[in-house]
Amino acid sequence: xxGRGLLRSVKALGAGGPSLGLRAVRAxxxxxxxxxxxxxxxxxxxxxxxGAVTDxxxxxxxxxxxxxxxxxxLLVTVTGAVFWGWDGAGPEPSYALCGAAPxxxxxxxxxxxxxxxxxxxxxxITVAVSRYGGxxxxxxxxxxxxxxxxxRWWESAGGGVARWVQRAEVAADARFFGLGGRAAGPRLVDGxxxxxxxxxxxxxxxxxxxxSITMPVQWVVADGGTHLVFHDTTWDGSVSLQEGxxxxxxxxxxxxxxxxxxxxxxxxxxxxxxxxxxVLHTWVSLTGAPAVPPGWALGYQHARWGFGSAAEVRRxxxxxxxxxxxxxxxxxxxxxxxxHRVFTVDRRRFPELPELARELAADGVxxxxxxxxxxxxxxxxxxxxxxxxVGAFVRDATGREVVGTVWAGESVYPDFTDPGVRAWWGDxxxxxxxxxxxxxxxxxNEPVSFAAFGERTLPRSARHSLEGRGxxxxxxxxxxxxxxxxxxxxxxxxxxxxERPFLFSRSxxxxxxxxxxxxxxxxxxxxxxxxxxxxxVLGLGLCGVPYSGPDVGGFTGSPSPELYLRWFQLGAHLPxxxxxxxxxxxxxxxxxxxxxxxxxxxxxLLERRRLAPYLMTLAQLAARTGAPYARPLWWGAPxxxxxxxxxxxxxxxxxxxxxxxxxxxVDRRAVHLPAGTWYDAVxxxxxxxxxxxxxxxxxxxxxxxxxxGAVLPVRGADGGVELEVWPPVRGGTGGGLVxxxxxxxxxxxxxxxxxxxxxxxxxxxxxxGGGPVGYPVRLxxx
Numbered sequence: 001x002x003g004r005g006l007l008r009s010v011k012a013l014g015a016g017g018p019s020l021g022l023r024a025v026r027a028x029x030x031x032x033x034x035x036x037x038x039x040x041x042x043x044x045x046x047x048x049x050x051g052a053v054t055d056x057x058x059x060x061x062x063x064x065x066x067x068x069x070x071x072x073x074l075l076v077t078v079t080g081a082v083f084w085g086w087d088g089a090g091p092e093p094s095y096a097l098c099g100a101a102p103x104x105x106x107x108x109x110x111x112x113x114x115x116x117x118x119x120x121x122x123x124x125i126t127v128a129v130s131r132y133g134g135x136x137x138x139x140x141x142x143x144x145x146x147x148x149x150x151x152r153w154w155e156s157a158g159g160g161v162a163r164w165v166q167r168a169e170v171a172a173d174a175r176f177f178g179l180g181g182r183a184a185g186p187r188l189v190d191g192x193x194x195x196x197x198x199x200x201x202x203x204x205x206x207x208x209x210x211x212s213i214t215m216p217v218q219w220v221v222a223d224g225g226t227h228l229v230f231h232d233t234t235w236d237g238s239v240s241l242q243e244g245x246x247x248x249x250x251x252x253x254x255x256x257x258x259x260x261x262x263x264x265x266x267x268x269x270x271x272x273x274x275x276x277x278x279v280l281h282t283w284v285s286l287t288g289a290p291a292v293p294p295g296w297a298l299g300y301q302h303a304r305w306g307f308g309s310a311a312e313v314r315r316x317x318x319x320x321x322x323x324x325x326x327x328x329x330x331x332x333x334x335x336x337x338x339x340h341r342v343f344t345v346d347r348r349r350f351p352e353l354p355e356l357a358r359e360l361a362a363d364g365v366x367x368x369x370x371x372x373x374x375x376x377x378x379x380x381x382x383x384x385x386x387x388x389x390v391g392a393f394v395r396d397a398t399g400r401e402v403v404g405t406v407w408a409g410e411s412v413y414p415d416f417t418d419p420g421v422r423a424w425w426g427d428x429x430x431x432x433x434x435x436x437x438x439x440x441x442x443x444x445n446e447p448v449s450f451a452a453f454g455e456r457t458l459p460r461s462a463r464h465s466l467e468g469r470g471x472x473x474x475x476x477x478x479x480x481x482x483x484x485x486x487x488x489x490x491x492x493x494x495x496x497x498x499e500r501p502f503l504f505s506r507s508x509x510x511x512x513x514x515x516x517x518x519x520x521x522x523x524x525x526x527x528x529x530x531x532x533x534x535x536x537v538l539g540l541g542l543c544g545v546p547y548s549g550p551d552v553g554g555f556t557g558s559p560s561p562e563l564y565l566r567w568f569q570l571g572a573h574l575p576x577x578x579x580x581x582x583x584x585x586x587x588x589x590x591x592x593x594x595x596x597x598x599x600x601x602x603x604x605l606l607e608r609r610r611l612a613p614y615l616m617t618l619a620q621l622a623a624r625t626g627a628p629y630a631r632p633l634w635w636g637a638p639x640x641x642x643x644x645x646x647x648x649x650x651x652x653x654x655x656x657x658x659x660x661x662x663x664x665x666v667d668r669r670a671v672h673l674p675a676g677t678w679y680d681a682v683x684x685x686x687x688x689x690x691x692x693x694x695x696x697x698x699x700x701x702x703x704x705x706x707x708x709g710a711v712l713p714v715r716g717a718d719g720g721v722e723l724e725v726w727p728p729v730r731g732g733t734g735g736g737l738v739x740x741x742x743x744x745x746x747x748x749x750x751x752x753x754x755x756x757x758x759x760x761x762x763x764x765x766x767x768x769g770g771g772p773v774g775y776p777v778r779l780x781x782x
Contacts, residue, residue, distance in 0.1 A: 709734015
């Protein structure tokens with residue numbers, strides 16, 4: 001462990017006192033001993049490559065190409081996605097896929113290609129395989145987007161799982177995005193990114209990697225086209241990226257490179273090609289539609305580790321109410337639990353929690369509970385006793401329950417890769433619902449076991465069900481939190497079938513959007529932490545997880561009033577808008593920073609509430625199309641290189657461009673504009689893109705620009721929906737979508753489309769398909 005890692009361990013254990021620190025030492029020693037006895041050393045290894053083609057079997061969508069030492073299964077689906085799997089691997093079993101893989105495209109067949117190779121040609125993509133196993137991904141026009149070398153495996157002489165490496169080249173001008181939640185993004189610079197969900201052991205900033213959500217989901221954006229690549233293996237690995245370099249135009253470019261190394265699991269890959277919107281639509285058709293949060297979860301939420309008592313919660317909520325600051329939810333951290341035990345309440349500090357929940361709900365404020373996966377291993381603990389009775393906990397290779405150390409002390413861990421365990425765990429959310437909680441946030445689910453040295457997780461040799469297939473923690477680790485989210489989501493649906501569940505999780509994996517969202521984890525307080533907050537949200541949105549947000553103000557320390565306000569302004573334009581802080585950190589209520597901050601925060605909160613119909617529309621569209629609420633500036637114009645390199649602004653849906661202030665002492669800032677005309681949302685000043693402009697950024701607000709012609713559904717003065725219309729350019733048209741909130745249940749609303757255009761000297765709004773507009777219309781003057 002390096003010095004920084006040791007310091008983080010000391011900080012993390014400090015809150016638990018010396019007793020927890022001693023248990024963490026014992027846990028680290030126990031973990032090392034268990035793995036040493038259960039995991040045999042790899043020993044001598046031999047390398048393997050596919051060899052030459054020996055046989056080809058064609059079929060609908062592709063077929064099987066056999067090589068001297070391996071075989072490649074190739075499939076083009078009716079959705080336009082491409083799958084390939086080496087050593088006979090098929091799309092299933094998979095934790096990422098939602099249901100069965102899509103059917104094959106019957107029009108696409110393997111056919112001979114040049115130099116003894118083979119190819120599959122479809123409407124959206126061409127995949128060519130060389131006679132030695134190299135793969136090219138091409139656009140229908142023949143542009144090569146990705147050139148993949150034949151893979152290499154290293155097998156131990158004693159057998160066991162093989163590790164492998166896959167190298168690829170991309171265009172010299174390509175930029176990289178994705179790979180889950182990366183603090184240094186959203187554009188991923190040259191370097192190596194680990195694929196192992198990791199609790200950083202303290203607050204983190206842009207230089208820290210990996211974090212809690214890693215996904216082998218790569219985006220490559222280049223002039224020639226955009227593509228997503230997903231390597232469907234849950235094992236520990238890494239992705240090394242190096243951007244290319246363009247030459248002088250004589251064809252001597254140095255391509256960009258991607259190298260994926262993995263410690264095991266199948267070598268199987270999905271590729272999706274096309275415009276960004278089409279790519280994500282296809283991606284979520286594979287991995288599942290994002291869950292739509294209840295309407296109140298798109299409002300402002302306040303959390304703190306250290307509320308301490310029901311009386312303090314009431315004082316905090318009263319503080320918001322007395323100052324006219326809208327508040328939609330309060331989150332209780334581990335200090336509301338009895339001895340940090342999951343599914344309990346400290347009756348001394350919170351003597352009548354259901355009554356508190358009813359009281360707050362009457363004021364429009366919901367309670368949200370933290371839920372950690374570890375269960376304190378002590379006789380008499382109902383969760384422990386019932387879990388042991390059904391064999392719910394992860395065991396080691398000898399059959400003993402794996403014991404780790406967390407806030408509650410020595411604890412055991414449910415095996416969320418077992419369907420029966422998921423059902424058992426999901427039923428426990430009835431206790432939380434009975435206490436009056438309306439939502440849940442999952443923490444410590446990488447999973448974490450405190451350790452004074454070594455990895456802060458379960459032994460790699462720990463045994464898991466893996467849906468009955470059997471395996472160990474090397475394969476189960478990255479999907480542990482995904483299984484926990486599934487257990488909770490399905491449990492709450494059984495318990496409250498008329499309501500949409502609300503949950504978000506610190507850790508997860510590809511497909512986690514099916515069950516909810518995520519938050520940043522313990523981002524460090526400071527301007528670098530503010531920048532990391534946006535990077536995480538944009539990166540996760542590109543991986544199919546549209547609902548996320550940071551700890552506004554940072555998790556640790558005390559932000560300056562300026563930093564707090566700038567973070568607040570950013571958070572107000574992200575899907576999850578939540579303040580949160582550590583036990584010994586400064587307060588995060590706006591009035592803790594003075595009256596000027598309160599005034600500006602009130603304006604921010606009122607604007608967030610006004611935009612609620614627009615946010616709900618984005619949530620509903622995300623469920624239908626996969627498009628994230630918060631999008632990189634290049635979303636609609638990936639060919640614009642300046643936009644690909646811009647990470648300090650973003651699009652909120654199609655209509656708004658948000659340019660948060662991320663440096664101190666700034667009252668104006670530069671913004672890269674996509675093509676078109678954009679209006680300053682406050683002054684109405686017009687700017688024309690593409691290009692770089694400077695806009696006002698006073699302390700009172702973050703710059704927000706509105707696309708000309710936009711139709712925004714907003715909350716009117718009477719609480720109903722009205723359409724805010726921004727004029728299109730003369731001679732042009734505009735428009736927008738509305739998906740009304742059908743309530744917090746499972747009702748659906750139609751997608752309503754509106755267009756704007758000039759008629760004489762005025763702007764008119766028309767409903768697509770004819771008929772009355774159906775909403776009040778307010779034309780903004782510019």
